[in-house]
Amino acid sequence: MKYCIANWKMNLTISESILFLEELQKKNLQNTKTKIILCPSFTSLNDINNILFSNNIELGAQNVHQELKGAFTGEISINMLKEIECKWVILGHSERRQHFNEEDVIINDKLNAVIQNGLNPILCIGENQLQRDKDETFSVLKSQLNTALYNINIKNINLVIAYEPIWAIGTGVNATCKQIDEVINWISEFLLQEFSIKVPILYGGSVTSSNCSSMLDLEKVSGFLIGTSSLDVNEFYSIYSIINER
Numbered sequence: 001m002k003y004c005i006a007n008w009k010m011n012l013t014i015s016e017s018i019l020f021l022e023e024l025q026k027k028n029l030q031n032t033k034t035k036i037i038l039c040p041s042f043t044s045l046n047d048i049n050n051i052l053f054s055n056n057i058e059l060g061a062q063n064v065h066q067e068l069k070g071a072f073t074g075e076i077s078i079n080m081l082k083e084i085e086c087k088w089v090i091l092g093h094s095e096r097r098q099h100f101n102e103e104d105v106i107i108n109d110k111l112n113a114v115i116q117n118g119l120n121p122i123l124c125i126g127e128n129q130l131q132r133d134k135d136e137t138f139s140v141l142k143s144q145l146n147t148a149l150y151n152i153n154i155k156n157i158n159l160v161i162a163y164e165p166i167w168a169i170g171t172g173v174n175a176t177c178k179q180i181d182e183v184i185n186w187i188s189e190f191l192l193q194e195f196s197i198k199v200p201i202l203y204g205g206s207v208t209s210s211n212c213s214s215m216l217d218l219e220k221v222s223g224f225l226i227g228t229s230s231l232d233v234n235e236f237y238s239i240y241s242i243i244n245e246r
């Protein structure tokens, strides 16, 4: 299975989200080997769900709280997401780590709650420019994975990992195929050795329809987590079509 995941971040209002999905569903989405996951804002999720009819599109949230209910003003619970048929949730996105102080231990709590309560996690990991310059990429990823996956029963669940180097997110500068290949192979080996799991690993960071084709030549790349290029339905569909051609 390949994945084409849209992370709309804090973009697209409800009406814009509906328009996007209406346009997307007019296109040929028959390929069952590629799963589209749309991750709109919380406010759009329910409306999007109401007009969703394609079996190849699923819904994801961009965040969720680790507690199941209670006095957590401003937060959204797992059951609230499940009630509107949201199946996936992005965890550990670098913007949440950076701007909302989400550390690996919180991500571990969230991952635990999500898995135990039947949502599928898309776990994001990645190094920043300074860490890459200092040759710390693998130690950073190792620590992110070890803490996030600590004490979690990850066998038989739909965990997806997204490798997103922070320096490539929203910058227009994507990682090169060589860099992606090196890191994704390392992640795959690490997960097999340390956790005995084989999961889909995606790349994210300035993916476009012009640069994604060569990335798909890499054996271990199972698709993309797409920010900027997912805001335009034609551009997003082009990337989906390129994944399907493989």
Ligand code: PGA
Pocket (backbone or CB within 6 Å): 007, 164, 168, 169, 170, 171, 172, 204, 205, 206, 207, 225, 226, 227, 228, 229
């Ligand atoms: P980008 O964002 O495609 O705009 O670089 C990717 C992401 O943040 O998931």
